[in-house]
Amino acid sequence: MSYTSIKFLIFVTVTMLVYFLFPKRFKEYKWTVLLAASYVFYLCAGVQYVGFILFTTTSTFLGALWMDKMSKTSKDYLREHKAELSREDKKKYKERTKRNKKLVVALILVLNFGILAFLKYAKVLFLGGTGDLLVVLGISFYTFQSMGYIIDIYRDTVPAQRNFFKFALFVSFFPQIVQGPIGIYSSLAEQLYKPHDFDYDRFRQGFLLILWGLFKKMAIADHAYIAIASVTEHYQAYGGTTLLFTVILYALQLYMDFSGGIDISRGVAQIFGIDMMENFRRPYFSKDISEYWRRWHISLGNWFKSYLFYPLAMSNAFLSVSKRIKKSKFGSSAAGAHIAKVLPTSFASFIVFFMVGIWHGANWKYVAFGVYNGGIIMLAVLLKPVFESVLRKLHINPDCGPYTVFRIIRTFILVLVGYVFDVAPTFEESMLTFRLIFTDQNLRVGYGEISELGVNKVGLLFLVVSAVFIFFVSLIQERNSDTTIRAMIDKKPAIIRWGVVYIGIMAVLIFGVYGSGFNAADFVYAQF
Amino acid sequence: MNKQPDKKTDKKQNTKARLYRNRTIKIVSLILALAVTVLFLQEFILCNPNHNSERVRGYYLEDENSLDVIVVGSSEVYCCYSAGLAYQECGFTSYPYATEGNTVRNFKTIFDEIRRTQTPKLIVFEINGAIYGDKNIDKEVNLRRVSDNMPLNDNKVELVEKGATSDQIEYYVPFIKYHGAWDTLYNTIGWSISLIQDKLRGYNLLKGIKNRTQIFVPDSKVYSTSELQKRRPLFRKSDEELNDFLQYLVDEGYDSEKILFIRVPHITTDVNITRYQRGNSIADTIRRYGFNFVSFESDDPEIGIDVNKDFYNIEHMNVYGLQKFSKFFAHYLQDNYNIGPSELTEEQKEEWDKTGPYYEAYVKYNEQLFSEGKDIEVAENYPCMREINKLVQ
Numbered sequence: 044m045s046y047t048s049i050k051f052l053i054f055v056t057v058t059m060l061v062y063f064l065f066p067k068r069f070k071e072y073k074w075t076v077l078l079a080a081s082y083v084f085y086l087c088a089g090v091q092y093v094g095f096i097l098f099t100t101t102s103t104f105l106g107a108l109w110m111d112k113m114s115k116t117s118k119d120y121l122r123e124h125k126a127e128l129s130r131e132d133k134k135k136y137k138e139r140t141k142r143n144k145k146l147v148v149a150l151i152l153v154l155n156f157g158i159l160a161f162l163k164y165a166k167v168l169f170l171g172g173t174g175d176l177l178v179v180l181g182i183s184f185y186t187f188q189s190m191g192y193i194i195d196i197y198r199d200t201v202p203a204q205r206n207f208f209k210f211a212l213f214v215s216f217f218p219q220i221v222q223g224p225i226g227i228y229s230s231l232a233e234q235l236y237k238p239h240d241f242d243y244d245r246f247r248q249g250f251l252l253i254l255w256g257l258f259k260k261m262a263i264a265d266h267a268y269i270a271i272a273s274v275t276e277h278y279q280a281y282g283g284t285t286l287l288f289t290v291i292l293y294a295l296q297l298y299m300d301f302s303g304g305i306d307i308s309r310g311v312a313q314i315f316g317i318d319m320m321e322n323f324r325r326p327y328f329s330k331d332i333s334e335y336w337r338r339w340h341i342s343l344g345n346w347f348k349s350y351l352f353y354p355l356a357m358s359n360a361f362l363s364v365s366k367r368i369k370k371s372k373f374g375s376s377a378a379g380a381h382i383a384k385v386l387p388t389s390f391a392s393f394i395v396f397f398m399v400g401i402w403h404g405a406n407w408k409y410v411a412f413g414v415y416n417g418g419i420i421m422l423a424v425l426l427k428p429v430f431e432s433v434l435r436k437l438h439i440n441p442d443c444g445p446y447t448v449f450r451i452i453r454t455f456i457l458v459l460v461g462y463v464f465d466v467a468p469t470f471e472e473s474m475l476t477f478r479l480i481f482t483d484q485n486l487r488v489g490y491g492e493i494s495e496l497g498v499n500k501v502g503l504l505f506l507v508v509s510a511v512f513i514f515f516v517s518l519i520q521e522r523n524s525d526t527t528i529r530a531m532i533d534k535k536p537a538i539i540r541w542g543v544v545y546i547g548i549m550a551v552l553i554f555g556v557y558g559s560g561f562n563a564a565d566f567v568y569a570q571f
Numbered sequence: 572m573n574k575q576p577d578k579k580t581d582k583k584q585n586t587k588a589r590l591y592r593n594r595t596i597k598i599v600s601l602i603l604a605l606a607v608t609v610l611f612l613q614e615f616i617l618c619n620p621n622h623n624s625e626r627v628r629g630y631y632l633e634d635e636n637s638l639d640v641i642v643v644g645s646s647e648v649y650c651c652y653s654a655g656l657a658y659q660e661c662g663f664t665s666y667p668y669a670t671e672g673n674t675v676r677n678f679k680t681i682f683d684e685i686r687r688t689q690t691p692k693l694i695v696f697e698i699n700g701a702i703y704g705d706k707n708i709d710k711e712v713n714l715r716r717v718s719d720n721m722p723l724n725d726n727k728v729e730l731v732e733k734g735a736t737s738d739q740i741e742y743y744v745p746f747i748k749y750h751g752a753w754d755t756l757y758n759t760i761g762w763s764i765s766l767i768q769d770k771l772r773g774y775n776l777l778k779g780i781k782n783r784t785q786i787f788v789p790d791s792k793v794y795s796t797s798e799l800q801k802r803r804p805l806f807r808k809s810d811e812e813l814n815d816f817l818q819y820l821v822d823e824g825y826d827s828e829k830i831l832f833i834r835v836p837h838i839t840t841d842v843n844i845t846r847y848q849r850g851n852s853i854a855d856t857i858r859r860y861g862f863n864f865v866s867f868e869s870d871d872p873e874i875g876i877d878v879n880k881d882f883y884n885i886e887h888m889n890v891y892g893l894q895k896f897s898k899f900f901a902h903y904l905q906d907n908y909n910i911g912p913s914e915l916t917e918e919q920k921e922e923w924d925k926t927g928p929y930y931e932a933y934v935k936y937n938e939q940l941f942s943e944g945k946d947i948e949v950a951e952n953y954p955c956m957r958e959i960n961k962l963v964q
Contacts, residue, residue, distance in 0.1 A: 243594070501754040541597060545604055552609065553617070558747040559737035 044087045046221065046307045047261050047557070054084065055311055062315060063241040073238040077212055077315065084217040088180040095179045099155050100214045103189040104207055106151040107196040110144045111203035148197040152190055159186050167405035181220035183402065187346050189214050192228040194350050201229050209236055216317075218308040222301065224322040224342035231319070239316025249313035251529050254547040256306025259299040261555035263509045267296035269556070270496040270503075271466070278472055283479035284489025285496075290459055290476070293466045295510050298326070301340070325517045330450040332419045332457055333392075347395045355394060361387035381428055389424040393417035407470035415461055505554065613746040615770075617753065619719065620762035622649070622950045623670040626779035627720035629769060629951075630668050631688070638689045639913045640665035640904060643681050644697025645673040647835045650887040654778035655930030656894070657901035658923050662912030663692075667779045670716035674708050675701040675812045677717045679819055680730040684721065693908050695831045698857070698864070701805060701813045702849045708808040711736040719745050764953040774922050776929045777959075781950035782890045783883040784940040787838070793878050794839045794847070795870045802855065803848035813853065817860040827863040831908070834866040836896060838878050838885045867896070874899045890937035890949075932962035 044051050058080040065073045085093060117140040121133055128136070159182055192213070195201045204210040213232050219225075274281055274289045281289075302323040312319045322341050329335035336344050355361060365383050373379035393414075400413015423430075434441055463480075467473035494500070520528060532543055618624065626649060630641075640663060642648050648669035657665050668681055678700060685694060707713060714734040721727045723743065731742040741748040752759065769775045805813065820830060834854075839847045847868075854864040867874060874895055881892030888896060904910045915923060936959050937949055949955050 499754050501757070505754065537597070541601055545601060548605055549608060552746075553612070553750055553753055556751070558750065559741055 044084060046304060047257060047555075050087075054080070055314075059314060065238075070238040074209065074212055074236045077216065077235065078208055081212060081215040081217040081220070085180060085215060085220065092179045095158065095182060096185060096215055098158070099186060099189055100207075100211045102151055102154055103193050103214070104204070104210045106147050106193055107203040107210075108205070110147050110193075110196050113140055113144050113147070114199060116140075144197055148193055151193050155186050155190060159183065163402075164405045181222075184223050184225055185214050185220060187225045187343070188219075191225065191346055191350060195228055204228075204232065212236075216312075218311040218317075219319060222304050222308070223340070224305060224308070224320050225346050226319065226342070227345075231317070234317045237316070242316070245316065246314050248529050248533075249310040251532070251544070251547070252306050252310030252313060254310075254544070254551065256303040256308075256310060257551045257555065258547060259303030259306065259513075261303075261551055261557060263506065263513070264296050264300035264303055265556035266498060266502060266554070267292050267299070267506055270493075270498045271296055273496040275466060275468060278468055281492055282485060282488050283481070283483030284485055285492040286476050287480045287484075288489065288493055290462050290466055290480075292506070293462050294327070294455075294459060295506070295513075297462070297465070298323070299513070325521050327455055327458070328451055328517065328521055329454050329458075330447060331423060331454055332416060333423065335454055335458060336416070336420075343399075347399065351398065352388075352391050352395050355391035356387045358387075361391065377428070382425060385424050385427075389421040392424070393421045396420065408464045408467060408473050411470055411473065412461055412464040415464065419457060609746060612750075613744070615763045615766050616756070616760075617749045618745055619715075619749045619752060620759050620766055622762070622779075622781045622948075622952070623716040624720045625762060625765055625769065625775065625951055626667065626781075627670060627717065628766060629775035629779055630666050631720075631722065632769060632774050633664075633666060633689075634916075634919055635688050636690045637664055637913070637915065637919055638666050639663045639692045639910055640695065641685050641689065641691050641693075642667045642669065642695040642697065643673075643678065643685075644669045644695075644835075645699045646671045646887060647699055647837070648697050649779050649781050650883075650889075651835045651893055651896045652900060653780050653893055653897040653930050653933075655780070655926030655933075656897040657904075658913075659927035659930065660898055660901045661905045661910065663901075663905070663910045664913040664915070664919075664923055665778075669697070669779070670713075672703070672707060672710065672713040673700050673717065674703050674710075674713050675809055675816060676708050676734055677714065677730065678812075678816045680721075680726050681717065682816075682820070683726045687724070687726065691829075692910055693829060693831060693904065695833055695904075698832055698834055698850060698853045701809045701853050702846050703809055704806045705808040708806075708812065709734070709736065715742070715745075715748075718742055761953040761955075765951055765956065768953075768956075769951075775951055776925060776956070777933055777951040778926055779951070780893065780930075780933065781948065782888070782893055782937060783946065783948050784889065784937055785883040785946045786880055786889060786891075786941075787882045787884050788879050789838055789840055789885070791840045791842075794844060796866070796868050799839060799844065799847045800851065801848050802852045803845055805849055805852055805856075810856075813856060817857065817862065820862070821860055826861060830862055832857045832862055832864040834864075834868060836867055836871075836874065836876050836881075836888065836892065838882055839868070840885065843885055867900070890934055894934060928963050929959065932959045932964070935962045 044054060058076065061080075062073060062076045065076060082093075085096060117137065121128070121136065162179060162182065192201070196203055204213070209232075212235050213226070213228060216226070216231075216235060271289055271293055274285060305322045309319045309321075320342055324338040324341065326335050326338040329338055365387050368374045368379060368383035368386065371379070374383050394417070396417030397410070397413045399416070400409045400411070403409035403412065431441075439446055460477075463476050464470070464473045467476050493503070498506070516528065519531075523531070532540055612618075640657075642652055642665065644667070646669070648667045652667055654665040654667065657663065668685065670677075673681075678696060682694065685691065711734075714730065714736075718727055718730050719742075721730075727742075731739055735742055737748075756763075765775075804810070832854075834850050837843070837847070850866070854866070857864040870876070876892060876895060881888055881895060883889040913923075933949065936955065939958075939962075940947055940949065
C-alpha cells in the first residue's frame, strides 16, 4: 500500500476514526488500534512477509527480557551478598553478567542482521544473480530500530518492555515502516502507548505536513523520475551532457522522494499525537560532507553514530593505535599529534560509511559509494590543519559569506559525485559516466536527448521552477530554524491559511503523478 | 448564587459552539471550492480537449428531438460532411456523431444515445469503423473519444464495461487520467475556450467539421470501383461487433427505412486497397441483415470528386471535397429518404440559420490558408474561430 495511494488515504482515515472514537473507559488500550492497523498495513504487502517481522519482534523481545533478567538477577545477588563478597568477586560477577549479556545481544544481532544480509546478498553470492533475494517490506528499518532497542537494553539505558504486543507496535508502527525515520525506543515508545485525544490544531499541522510531502513526492520526485528512468533503462545510449543533467536531476528527485515520504509519515504520526524525529534538515545547504550526513537521513546517521561509530572510536583497539602513534617519533610532530588524535574517529567514520554502502545493496557501486563518502570524511578530518593553514595564508575568513557559499557549492558537487554511483546501474557504468561527463559535453546533442526523456519543455520548466521554489522554502526554514513554515503559516489570516491548503491540494491533484497516464516511482528507499 | 458560574459556562459553551460552527463553515467552503475547481478543470481544461470532444459535446448541446439526420462514423465523416451546408441546401437539421478512430464497437452505444436524445428520420452509419483491425478495436483512445464526452448513464456504463483497458474509475472521473495534461495546455487551450463558448452559447456553429488545408496528389495508380470487386474477410473482432450490432438493430425493430450504411469517398491505391476490399465484405454482411448500403467512392461521376484536388490525404477530404460531397449527400437524402425541411422552434431556427454563413466563412478561411500556402487543421477551435468570425457575413 503506497503512501500516495487512495487506499492509504482510506486506511488512515478508518484508523483515525477507530482510534479517536475508541471507548474512553478503555483508553489505556488505544494503542492496540495502532498495532492492529500496523499489522493490517503490513499484511497488505504480502502475508508471506509477516514471518520476518514476527521473528525479529519475538527474538528481540525475548532477548531483551533475558538480558533484563540477567541484569536484575545480578543486581539482586550483589545486593543480597554485599557484605560477603569482596570487591574482586563483585567485579568478576559483574564481568560474567556482562559477558553473558554480550552473548545474548550478539546472538540477537547476528540472527537479525544475518537475515537482512542473507536477503540482500544470497542471490549475488550463491545464485549468481543480482538484487535482493526477497524484498521484505521495511526490513532494514524495523531491523535497525529493534536492534537499537536491544543494544540499549544491553547498555541498561532503557527498561525492557514486558508487554509483547506493545513491543510489536514499536517494531511495526505503520507510518515509519516503509522508509523510516528509525525511532529510538526511549523517545518513541511512550508516545505510542499513551492514549491521545483528537486535537484539531495537531490534525491541521499533520495534514499540512502530509500535503507538503505529497507535493514533494508526487509532483516533483515522480516527475523527475520519468526522465531519470528513461536514462537508466538505456544508459549506454546517452552522452555526457545528458548524464550530467540526469545526476543533477537525481539530486532533486532523491531528496524530494525521500523527504516527501518522511513528511507523509511524520504528518500521519502527528495526527495520532506522535512526534517522529525530523529525518532531513536542508542537506544541500551543508558546508562539508560530514555536515551533509548530519542533515541527510538523520535517524540512520544517529543510529550508526550511537551503535557503530562510538563503540568503534572508543574501542580499545582504536585507542591503542592512537596511543602508539602518539608515543612514536612521528607522534611528537604537530602532524603526528593531530593524526594520533583524530585517527580513531576518522577511521571509524570510514568503516561506518563502508557499512552504509554495503547496507544499500549487493552491488560494487554501493561499496564504491560508501568508500567514497567515508574516504572524503576521513581525509577531511586528517587534513583539517592543512586546509586551515591554506585559508590563513590566503587571508580567507572561513566564516565569510562568499566562502560559505563556495563551501556549499563544493559540498553539493561532492555529493553529486557520490550520486553517480547511485544512478548508474553498475560500478563499471558509474566509471563510464565520470569519463563521459568530463570528455563528452555537447550542449546541442544534450538538448536533443533531454527533450526525448519523456518530460516535455513545460514539464522541465516545472521541475526548474519547483527546484527554485524548494530552494527558497528551504532558505526560509534555514534562517528560521527555531520554528517551522507551518507555524509561520498559522500566524497568517484565515484566508491565507486556507488558501495555502487549497493551493496545496490543487497542486497535488494537478501536478501529481498518478493514474494510468503515469508509472509513479515507488518510494526510492523502500527498496532498501 | 449560581448565576455567575452558569454565565461563565454558557459563555464557554457559546465560544466553543461558535468555534465549531466557523470550522465547519471553513471546511465545507474548502471542499466546495475544491470540487468546483476540479469539476471545471475536468469539464473544460484537463479533459483532453480536441475536435472530438468539441464535436461530441456539440451533439449533446443540440435540443432534444431537433435533429432529423445523424451521421455516425469516424474521421472521414467530419471531413466530408457539413451539416451547415446540408441545412443551407435542403433545410434539414443533421449532425455528425463522429470521432477519430471510431470503431464498430462504439456503434451500439452511439445508436442508443441517439435514440435516447433524438428522434431522427434517418441514422447513417459510415462503415470505416468495421474495417479496423482488432488492435484498433481494443485501443483505449478509440473508446475514450466517445465515452469521455458522453453524459453518465447506462449506455456509458455498458460501453466502459465492454471496452475499458484501465481502471474503470478513470472513465467516470477522467480527471484522474488527464490531470497530467497541464504540460500541453499551450496546445489545447484553444479547444478549452471553444468548449466553454459552445456551452455558454448552447450550441456549436460549425457542427463538427474539420479539414486540413492541404491537397494530396496520388503518386501511384488510383483504382476505379470496377477494379475493386474482390472481397477480403474482416478482422475477427470487427466482424463479431458488426454482426452483433446489425442483429441488435434488427431485434430493436429497425430497418432500411430508418438506417442507412454508407462508404464516403476515398482515394484507393495499393496502400489501402485491402480496406476497400473489406468494405465490400461489410456491404455483403449489411445487406444480409436487410439494410441498405451505398458506396459513394470517389469515381462516382454524380459527386464530381477530383482525386487530385479534393483530398488532403488518401482517406480524408479537404474543404473542396467537403463542399462537393456534402451538397451531393444532402440532396441524396432529400431525394431518397424524403428528408424535408425540419420543423424548428424560433430559437432553433435562429441557431440553424447561423450554420450557413459560418459554413461559408469556414470555406473562405480554408481558401485563404490555401492561397497563403499554409498547412493547418481548421475546425471550431478558438484560434480558427477568431479568423472565421471576421469572415462571417
